Amino acid sequence: MSPMLLPNSVRDMSLFFGLTEKDRDDLLVEGSLRHYMRGQILFRHGEAVAQFYIVVVGLVQLYRENVDGSEKTIDLFRVGQTLCESEIMDACRHHRASAKAIDEVTVLVFSAAWLKNTAKKHIAFALNLLSLISKQAHLAEVEAEHQATLSAAQMVACFLQRICVLYDFDHRSFDLPYSKTLIASRLGIELETFSRALVKLKAQGVSVEGSHVRVSDLKRITQYVCSFCSVVNACSTHQELVNMSEDTASIKKVR
Amino acid sequence: MSPMLLPNSVRDMSLFFGLTEKDRDDLLVEGSLRHYMRGQILFRHGEAVAQFYIVVVGLVQLYRENVDGSEKTIDLFRVGQTLCESEIMDACRHHRASAKAIDEVTVLVFSAAWLKNTAKKHIAFALNLLSLISKQAHLAEVEAEHQATLSAAQMVACFLQRICVLYDFDHRSFDLPYSKTLIASRLGIELETFSRALVKLKAQGVSVEGSHVRVSDLKRITQYVCSFCSVVNACSTHQELVNMSEDTASIKKVR
DNA sequence: CGACACTTTGAAGACGATCAACGCCGGTGG
DNA sequence: CCACCGGCGTTGATCGTCTTCAAAGTGTCG
Numbered sequence: 334m335s336p337m338l339l340p341n342s343v344r345d346m347s348l349f350f351g352l353t354e355k356d357r358d359d360l361l362v363e364g365s366l367r368h369y370m371r372g373q374i375l376f377r378h379g380e381a382v383a384q385f386y387i388v389v390v391g392l393v394q395l396y397r398e399n400v401d402g403s404e405k406t407i408d409l410f411r412v413g414q415t416l417c418e419s420e421i422m423d424a425c426r427h428h429r430a431s432a433k434a435i436d437e438v439t440v441l442v443f444s445a446a447w448l449k450n451t452a453k454k455h456i457a458f459a460l461n462l463l464s465l466i467s468k469q470a471h472l473a474e475v476e477a478e479h480q481a482t483l484s485a486a487q488m489v490a491c492f493l494q495r496i497c498v499l500y501d502f503d504h505r506s507f508d509l510p511y512s513k514t515l516i517a518s519r520l521g522i523e524l525e526t527f528s529r530a531l532v533k534l535k536a537q538g539v540s541v542e543g544s545h546v547r548v549s550d551l552k553r554i555t556q557y558v559c560s561f562c563s564v565v566n567a568c569s570t571h572q573e574l575v576n577m578s579e580d581t582a583s584i585k586k587v588r
Numbered sequence: 589m590s591p592m593l594l595p596n597s598v599r600d601m602s603l604f605f606g607l608t609e610k611d612r613d614d615l616l617v618e619g620s621l622r623h624y625m626r627g628q629i630l631f632r633h634g635e636a637v638a639q640f641y642i643v644v645v646g647l648v649q650l651y652r653e654n655v656d657g658s659e660k661t662i663d664l665f666r667v668g669q670t671l672c673e674s675e676i677m678d679a680c681r682h683h684r685a686s687a688k689a690i691d692e693v694t695v696l697v698f699s700a701a702w703l704k705n706t707a708k709k710h711i712a713f714a715l716n717l718l719s720l721i722s723k724q725a726h727l728a729e730v731e732a733e734h735q736a737t738l739s740a741a742q743m744v745a746c747f748l749q750r751i752c753v754l755y756d757f758d759h760r761s762f763d764l765p766y767s768k769t770l771i772a773s774r775l776g777i778e779l780e781t782f783s784r785a786l787v788k789l790k791a792q793g794v795s796v797e798g799s800h801v802r803v804s805d806l807k808r809i810t811q812y813v814c815s816f817c818s819v820v821n822a823c824s825t826h827q828e829l830v831n832m833s834e835d836t837a838s839i840k841k842v843r
Numbered sequence: 844c845g846a847c848a849c850t851t852t853g854a855a856g857a858c859g860a861t862c863a864a865c866g867c868c869g870g871t872g873g
Numbered sequence: 874c875c876a877c878c879g880g881c882g883t884t885g886a887t888c889g890t891c892t893t894c895a896a897a898g899t900g901t902c903g
Contacts, residue, residue, distance in 0.1 A: 739890075739891095740890080740891070777891075777892090778891075778892060778893080780891090780892075780893085781890090781891055781892070784891090798899095798900090
């Protein structure tokens with residue numbers, strides 16, 4: 334697989350910071366591209382953990398099937414995001430959830446051994462991986478906290494903010510990048526609750542028509558969710574995080 | 589600080605697996621012991637992240653103060669557990685939560701630079717740290733999922749199981765290691781809800797009188813919470829996890 | 844014994860889940 | 874071209890669960 338063909342969002346991934354271009358490309362060469370049609374399964378809960386994935390095109394859904402057959406979306410991964418790194422580093426032998434393609438998806442696949450060996454071989458890679466997984470751990474903690482403390486409408490508002498940062502959208506006007514059904518599942522709420530939450534957000538200056546979102550008062554919506562939340566959302570990349578953290582104290586004061 | 593004085597639960601921490609005893613002790617020497625009285629603050633939300641902590645004695649509460657003054661417990665750390673590793677590796681400059689002593693607490697304190705440098709110097713340490721943080725990320729994910737999908741009674745049952753593994757208690761009869769108020773806060777539910785959840789669990793063969801817990805039917809309570817949950821709870825140490833994962837498939841079938 | 848922290852219990856209310864009905868839209872097939 | 878269908882989203886009604894407020898019970902420690 335020639336690294337030249339990969340989109341910039343993959344070649345510039347934070348995972349490869351601090352490596353020479355040559356080292357990075359030598360590593361990327363060891364991956365192989367794999368395509369999935371809409372709805373196809375990448376891996377299933379319970380199967381052996383054998384591979385590390387980097388999303389190159391499309392959207393991948395990580396989800397769990399409950400005993401009753403319903404699905405709960407754990408997370409959604411877009412271009413430049415990775416799957417299974419924590420399962421591999423955690424020495425977890427079996428997948429803890431299933432993954433499927435939402436769109437037409439292309440992923441770059443590496444063996445689990447590749448990930449471990451690369452971490453051993455390149456200390457910079459190991460530290461980047463640490464940073465990446467730390468960030469995930471933190472996001473998951475915040476998520477757990479939100480589930481416990483925020484109302485549905487607040488979680489939706491928080492999600493909209495996160496979307497803007499992740500996709501680099503204009504915070505005042507943008508289109509939802511995927512269906513409301515999927516968003517509701519991602520947030521752990523029912524579609525009906527999501528729909529009603531959008532109605533409530535109108536009072537906070539957020540209007541959603543179809544898939545188009547317009548936010549009339551950025552400050553109001555930021556205060557509506559906890560201000561801490563907005564810091565988290567803004568810290569999507571390493572560099573942004575470094576910059577943002579300068580301002581954390583002042584944001585705290587503002588609230 | 590002489591490593592000889594540290595309890596085994598610290599000297600045998602998974603973080604130092606694969607290092608020689610000498611390397612480990614040389615590293616431990618660089619830490620300094622610090623004592624806190626009941627209720628004293630280790631660090632506050634918003635302060636600069638400067639240190640890495642290993643709990644040597646007592647229980648440390650990580651919590652967030654909401655705008656309205658109420659506290660939400662994010663996690664509780666006992667002997668042999670660590671604080672701030674993910675904040676340090678994540679290059680997060682300011683604490684994302686506050687920490688205080690529940691008991692009388694002793695911690696071993698290292699500079700943030702110590703943690704980063706040790707990871708750079710000893711690849712085994714870096715990999716152990718990766719494993720540790722991966723595990724945390726996973727637990728946090730499961731936690732978020734539980735908050736979204738389980739009832740209060742199920743979360744309490746799940747928590748009791750986790751307690752047993754973490755403290756190596758007899759699963760059939762043990763004492764709660766801390767107050768019900770603290771447990772409720774940890775689970776993100778109100779004390780009243782917690783109390784009522786215990787009443788409901790009587791029907792599942794779990795009786796709690798004062799702080800003493802008796803479980804009459806282990807299988808019933810395991811099935812009451814999702815079976816996936818019990819696998820997670822059991823995977824408290826690296827080695828246990830490696831052993832457990834052998835059985836994951838079979839446990840899945842059982843449910 | 845009284846003060847105080849911790850816990851339990853009761854009653855009322857808020858919120859989200861669930862079930863049901865309907866509207867909208869794009870595609871398919873007659 | 875129209876009828877039908879299925880996927881998606883909205884809205885209404887009802888129900889169960891958790892929170893909130895209030896009161897009372899339990900225990901410990903001075």
